[in-house]
Amino acid sequence: MSISSSLSTDGQELQINIEGRFDFNVHSSFRRAYEEPGNEVGSYIVDMTAASYLDSSALGMLLLLRDYAGGDSASITIVHCNDDIKKIFAISNFEQLFDIK
């Protein structure tokens, strides 16, 4: 399980990659990933390609990111979710809060 991130060359878009289990154990590294580039970032992409699972504390972490990125005006896209993860987002109706692809 690990978190990596990369900033677009214009510094406008931050991509955060989740690998393995997305749960409380990655709390601080996930937080570091979006706090380090600072407030200049305009939009965020959370890539779930390599994520196997997420729990309710991961949903909480996404809410923290959303809050950090401006709450209702945040631009956060969550991409490449597997079926299990899609289901969790569907049950909690998080597609109303995030752009889930």
Add this chain to the structure above:
Amino acid sequence: MSHTFAMKNPFVVDELRVADGPSVPITKILIADDNNTDRLLLKAILCQQGHEVFVAKDGHEAIEVFREMQPDLVLLDVLMPNVDGFEAAEKIRQLAGEAFIPIIFLTSLQSTDALVRCLDAGGDDFLPKPYNSVVLKAKLDAFIRMGEMHRTMQRQRDLIAIHNERLLREQEIAKRVFDKVAHSGCLNADNIRYLLSPIAIFNGDVALAGVSPAGNLMVLLGDFTGHGLDAAIGAMPLAQTFYSMLEKGFSLQDILREINEKLYDVLPVDVFCCAIVADIDFSNGVMQIWNGGLPDGVLYRSFDGKSIPLTSQHIPFGIRNTAHFDDSVATFEVQPDDRLFLWSDGIQEATNNQSEMFGEERLLKIFEKNTDPEQLFDEVNEAVAEFISDEAVSDDVSIVEVKIVAPIDFHADRPDFIGSNPAGPRDWSLKYELRPQTLSNFDPLPMLLYVLRQVPYLRNFGGQIFTVLTELYTNALEHGVLQLNSSLKNSTAGFDHYYQLREQRLLHLQDGTIGIQLDYKGTGNGGRLKVTIEDSGEGFDYKNLENGLSGDVPYAGRGINLMRSICHSIEYLGSGNVVCASFVWGDS
């Protein structure tokens, strides 16, 4: 107080600073040697290196000085009169207990046997005579560092033990309060079964059940993010809001909105509460469900054995503010012997030792295979328990079953009505007219209930009166103002249609009024309450009703028989758009 202490953890931080810091504290060293020259020489070297030095001339004196001065490090000559070095070492070890006191033997002996004996006797090292001050310093510094590390570890271990004990004690107290708050209400009613199994002392799951003044059963199963204290903390405002609003007669929607607002206000951004809430009206066979973030619940229908999923359609509580909160509910028709199953994600996510999850499919299989609905609850629990390996309970497994019963078979404590003035208001009337903008989004019943509660008699019978009041108001609104035909509810499709129409028409309501009049007169030993409700609708042909020809279309859904059993009299006036119910008691 204790919280400040526990959270700051000042000791641990200080300990670390001491261990890592550059300043070497003064070390107390005991030298025991019967040879005066050797002893003085060693003392001089050590004093020069900045240590505090005590001396003894033999083993016996060494033990005495050790007892008195409690040095950090002991240097013992092997061969001494009275008590020799080996014996003194043994005794000093005993006195030191679990404290780490390095013992170093001073010896001119060279044979391996002699050195082995030094170590066997409890020595940590030996220093050959004559002394080389560089070797001496290196050895002592190494032992001093080890001693420091050892003491730091011991102090931290002790602190952790103290903190842990305190935490457990606090949790135990909190748990007692939590249990009273979180698993309370009428969960022990005959038609409710529930199971909440914690993985820590606390779990994040909350089950609440209560009866509204009108006799509806409201059940809530909630699952807070995380486990332990952080998950349990939101249960307090949740339960408090649920019970106090339910008792005051607020509608499901009002309660949902208020719970969301409370939790949104008090919880941190990343803590929220997935929940499913059911409002069951046994008299009219109507159940309303709001599911925000919990897996599909199941409505098991007794007449065809089908399982209807109760799917999550909302964001959980505590994430969005009131303006963005969606309080719309799904409405279902229920009959006696139907069963409602609510569970948290613990069941689906229960994991076996092959890291497989129990999943929805296995759960639904149990319902398909079942032959005796009475066993469903046990079958689900047994299947989950069998599936999981003992050490791998991955979440809180919580399940609630509610069996739908006839109103007469529903036994649960109703909330007490508490009035402040023992005599209460004696003679009064109240007239309240609701216009379209109010009708579409305001429920006047809690306010009316509050007024009625001031009358002492209603402490015992308020529930029944409230049932009638609710029934009459619902009739005036749905049949009178909204022109809904209750015969729609005769089929399942029509039933859904009825509630969709109700929502639509309420939303676009332009015309219509409902007038409510309460008239109360109390004597010393009795009283009379008259409730008159007039709506702007067309009314209905109530003459047939008077002739006992009830059961036909227009008033079939009006719950009139139920009300007749409660009221002293019930009377329709005008074109059927006015209804007057009387309650009389005592000598009035």
